[in-house]
Amino acid sequence: MELFTLGFASLTLTSVVYCFAGVFLGTLVGVLPGVGALSAISLLMPVSFYLDPTTALVFLSGIYYGAEYGGSTASIMLNLPGTSSNAITCLDGYPMAQNGKAGVALTVTTYVSFFGGTVGILLLTFLSPVISRLAVAVGPSEYAAILLLSIIMAATISDGPPLKGIAMVLFGALLGTVGIDVNSGDYRFTFGVPELFDGVSLVALALGTFGVGEIIFAISAQKARGPMPKVTWRSMIPSRPEFLKTLLPMARGAGVGSVVGPLPGAGPTIASLIGYAVEKRISRTPHRFGKGAIEGISSPEAANNAAVQTAFIPTLSLGIPGSPTMAIMLGALMIHGISPGPKFIFEQPEMFWGLIASFWLGNILLLGLNLPLVGIWLWLLRIPYSMMYPVIVALICAGVYTLTNSAFAVWLVLGFGFVGFLLRLFDYSPAPLLIGFILGPMLEENLRRALLIHRGSYIEMFSRPATAALMLLTLAILLWALLKRNSPVQGND
Amino acid sequence: MQPKLNRDAISGFLLALIGAAAAYRAFDYGIGSAARMGSGYFPLLIGGALVLLGAVIAIGGLRASATPVHIPRRELLLIAFSVASFALIIGRFGLFPALGVSVLLACLADRGAGLRQTIGIVLFSCLLVWLVFVIGLNSPTALIKV
Numbered sequence: 001m002e003l004f005t006l007g008f009a010s011l012t013l014t015s016v017v018y019c020f021a022g023v024f025l026g027t028l029v030g031v032l033p034g035v036g037a038l039s040a041i042s043l044l045m046p047v048s049f050y051l052d053p054t055t056a057l058v059f060l061s062g063i064y065y066g067a068e069y070g071g072s073t074a075s076i077m078l079n080l081p082g083t084s085s086n087a088i089t090c091l092d093g094y095p096m097a098q099n100g101k102a103g104v105a106l107t108v109t110t111y112v113s114f115f116g117g118t119v120g121i122l123l124l125t126f127l128s129p130v131i132s133r134l135a136v137a138v139g140p141s142e143y144a145a146i147l148l149l150s151i152i153m154a155a156t157i158s159d160g161p162p163l164k165g166i167a168m169v170l171f172g173a174l175l176g177t178v179g180i181d182v183n184s185g186d187y188r189f190t191f192g193v194p195e196l197f198d199g200v201s202l203v204a205l206a207l208g209t210f211g212v213g214e215i216i217f218a219i220s221a222q223k224a225r226g227p228m229p230k231v232t233w234r235s236m237i238p239s240r241p242e243f244l245k246t247l248l249p250m251a252r253g254a255g256v257g258s259v260v261g262p263l264p265g266a267g268p269t270i271a272s273l274i275g276y277a278v279e280k281r282i283s284r285t286p287h288r289f290g291k292g293a294i295e296g297i298s299s300p301e302a303a304n305n306a307a308v309q310t311a312f313i314p315t316l317s318l319g320i321p322g323s324p325t326m327a328i329m330l331g332a333l334m335i336h337g338i339s340p341g342p343k344f345i346f347e348q349p350e351m352f353w354g355l356i357a358s359f360w361l362g363n364i365l366l367l368g369l370n371l372p373l374v375g376i377w378l379w380l381l382r383i384p385y386s387m388m389y390p391v392i393v394a395l396i397c398a399g400v401y402t403l404t405n406s407a408f409a410v411w412l413v414l415g416f417g418f419v420g421f422l423l424r425l426f427d428y429s430p431a432p433l434l435i436g437f438i439l440g441p442m443l444e445e446n447l448r449r450a451l452l453i454h455r456g457s458y459i460e461m462f463s464r465p466a467t468a469a470l471m472l473l474t475l476a477i478l479l480w481a482l483l484k485r486n487s488p489v490q491g492n493d
Numbered sequence: 494m495q496p497k498l499n500r501d502a503i504s505g506f507l508l509a510l511i512g513a514a515a516a517y518r519a520f521d522y523g524i525g526s527a528a529r530m531g532s533g534y535f536p537l538l539i540g541g542a543l544v545l546l547g548a549v550i551a552i553g554g555l556r557a558s559a560t561p562v563h564i565p566r567r568e569l570l571l572i573a574f575s576v577a578s579f580a581l582i583i584g585r586f587g588l589f590p591a592l593g594v595s596v597l598l599a600c601l602a603d604r605g606a607g608l609r610q611t612i613g614i615v616l617f618s619c620l621l622v623w624l625v626f627v628i629g630l631n632s633p634t635a636l637i638k639v
Contacts, residue, residue, distance in 0.1 A: 046630050163550055167508050170543045174515050174536065181532040186522055188532055189515070216572050219602050220565040386606060387614060390599040393572065394592050394618035395625070397579040402632035410580035414573060421569060425562060426504035444535040456528030 003125060007353030010054065015358060018051070018059040023362045026066020027369060030073075031377045033080045034218055034385050035392060037067035038325045042206045043399040045332050053336040054351045058358040060332055064325055065117060065308045065359070068268060069366045072109040072301055073377050076102060077228045085268035085304040088276045092289060092296030099292050103235030104242060108294060109301045110370045112250040116302030117363045119254040120261065120309025124316075125356055128345060131317040135342035140449035141461045145470035147443045150320050152474050154265030154435040155481075162481030165265075165432045168423075172436025173443070175200050183448065195408040202331045203403055204412040205437060206324060207396045209430040212413060213420020215389050222385050231378065236371065246298040249279050253299035257306025262313045264322035265435065268304035275303030309359060316352060318342060319442075324434035331438075495561040501554025505547045512543025571602035587638040588627075592619050 011019075029040045041060050048056040071082035076093035089109065096105040138146075151173075155165035178189045179199030190196040238246075253275040260271040279299040280289045289296050314320045319340035321327040330340045338348060345352045370377075400409040423430050454460040462471045516537050525531030575598035582591035596618045600611040626632045 046626075046632075050631060163546065163553075164504075167543065167546045167550060170539050170546065171508065171511065173539050174511070174543065177536050177539070181522075183530075184523075184532040186532040188522055188536065189518065212572060212576065216565055216568045219568045219572075220563075222603075386603045387610065389603075390596045390614045391618050391621060393575055393599040394596050394622055397576060397583075397595055398588065398592065398622040398626050398634075401579070401583055402626045402630065402634055405632075405634065407580040407584050410576060410583070414576040414580065417576060418573070422504075422507075425498075425564065426500045428504065440539070447535070448530045451527045451530065454528075456526055458527065 002353050006349050007357030010350045010354040011357055015055045015058050018055050019062050019358045019362050020365055022059040022062020023066035023366050026063040027070035030067035030070025030082045031380055033074045033082050036083055037064050039211045041328050042203045043395055045203055046403055048332045048335045054354045056332055057355050062362050068305050068308050069113050069370055076105045077381055078225055085272050088272045088300045089297050092293050095292035097229050102229045103231045104238045107236045107238055108246050109297055112298045112302040113305040114363055114367045115250050116254045116257055116305035117309055120306040121359045123258050123310055124312050128313050128317040132342050132345045135318055140446045142466050144446035144450050145467040147439055149470050149474045150264040151439050152477050155432045156477055157265035160429040164428050168428055168432035169436030172433040173440025176437045176440035201409055204400050204409050205416050208413040208416025209420035211396050212417025216421050217424055242294055245294050249295040249298040250302045253302030254306045257303035258310050261307030261310030267311055267323045268307040271303040271307035272300035275299040321438055324431050327434055327438040497559040498562045499554050499559040502551050505551025505554055509544045509547030512540045516540030568602045571598050575599040587635040589619055589637050
């Protein structure tokens with residue numbers, strides 16, 4: 001198996017150290033409410049300049065899945081989700097803590113996370129090469145159709161009204177055209193600013209719309225935090241009936257997460273919501289949910305960890321990121337001149353298998369890291385948001401500045417921070433914006449090639465069997481999105 | 494006292510405006526044909542779709558009534574000043590002065606910040622940024638320029 005001959009063999013001491021650093025930092029970021037993995041990864045993307053690409057990816061993805069482990073801690077202890085995919089864990093995790101079961105809840109979320117992650121990695125290991133092999137034969141017409149489907153899915157599945165999601169991917173695709181057009185050499189939408197010739201900086205866009213835009217609202221939305229229940233080592237061991245009760249929900253959650261994770265726009269948050277809903281529906285005692293049901297934390301926490309691992313399937317095997325975080329990860333690859341796509345696994349086998357080997361290592365580290373260090377994580381939870389956000393602002397400013405050593409990127413962050421503010425004010429989600437920004441230029445390129453082959457005929461291009469099927473699916477999702485609009489739209493407040 | 498805004502009408506109009514501006518500019522870049530796409534072809538396509546979608550959102554919004562919105566003015570202004578001050582100061586005076594001013598302004602966005610806490614946060618931010626970016630990532634940024 002290549003996993004052992006190439007994967008584990010290619011892990012050096014440096015990459016093991018960075019894997020550890022990544023999952024440690026990820027747990028930290030996950031534990032702290034108000035700091036997300038996306039911001040942390042965007043800030044630390046410059047490590048790619050100093051490390052070899054495999055180690056950089058090992059480090060950055062460690063932050064990503066590590067955050068999923070840490071995120072449930074705040075949900076259980078404070079009723080505040082550490083990351084959005086742990087929000088549903090508040091429903092039963094917090095009541096458990098109030099009933100004196102905080103320790104058990106922390107243990108359960110850790111081992112179900114490990115199980116979910118493991119299932120996710122197994123799928124990633126076996127499916128990615130298969131999908132890549134199929135996709136290598138795919139021509140530009142099919143690739144363009146897959147991209148279109150991904151874009152529409154990302155726009156309509158993610159939170160918020162679907163029409164607004166589609167508007168956001170379009171806006172993102174427009175931002176993606178800024179800079180020199182690779183085909184003609186023309187400058188597009190650069191307004192004569194030399195710093196824009198290479199296009200809009202992905203890091204500035206992510207940190208502005210997600211980081212700065214979020215902070216502005218989060219400061220005024222601070223809630224007083226209640227006292228935290230005490231956790232002793234003894235209280236962390238679940239009883240035998242408690243342990244048995246978590247097993248089936250854990251398996252179901254991992255299943256849900258594995259199916260939902262690779263879908264563009266879906267990802268860990270939606271996986272955890274579906275995992276919870278499934279568990280509540282099939283339970284014989286649904287009235288216990290919301291009052292500290294142990295099944296209510298087992299399923300979603302397994303689901304979100306399975307989803308973060310399977311999210312790598314489309315990213316690595318097709319070069320199509322399904323979430324903003326995955327988009328940043330591909331951005332880190334592109335810094336090294338590695339173009340992601342179906343050929344990635346075959347052209348860079350050491351990198352692909354090394355990365356997967358690091359996922360195994362990272363998940364085992366997390367299992368060992370989370371429980372013994374629980375004292376540190378709980379201590380960190382006492383830091384109020386009012387003390388954290390100025391430090392985040394400092395890291396964002398310094399981070400984007402050091403990326404290019406020019407103040408222009410900081411101004412960009414300010415501009416996109418205002419855009420992020422407006423998006424929240426008008427009830428739009430910034431996630432589809434980033435996906436459009438990444439997938440837009442890829443769509444343009446493949447559309448150009450496809451239409452060249454088909455002599456400019458969209459009908460000819462979309463009437464091949466594969467493209468026709470993909471287009472029908474895309475149209476069905478679009479139609480559903482338009483019909484859904486007639487139902488009442490939910491607002492922020 | 495919260496201002497009322499018709500969110501969908503305003504945002505839809507703004508999006509349509511952006512789409513229209515992009516589509517208009519796209520003609521300068523050359524549209525070409527479907528078989529030989531000019532560099533304006535794709536922006537025109539996207540811009541046009543954005544105009545259409547923005548219009549649909551705006552018209553849908555006009556049918557509904559305006560809803561009260563919470564605009565965190567103090568936070569918006571001070572965070573904006575904070576980021577802007579960093580951009581203005583960093584080139585001329587270096588990293589630490591830029592961090593000092595911007596973190597101070599960011600702290601002021603929260604009404605409850607005390608003096609001692611603010612000084613602590615400023616010092617901690619400088620230390621953390623120095624450790625991560627200057628020591629860790631080897632950034633050649635000047636710490637203080639005179």
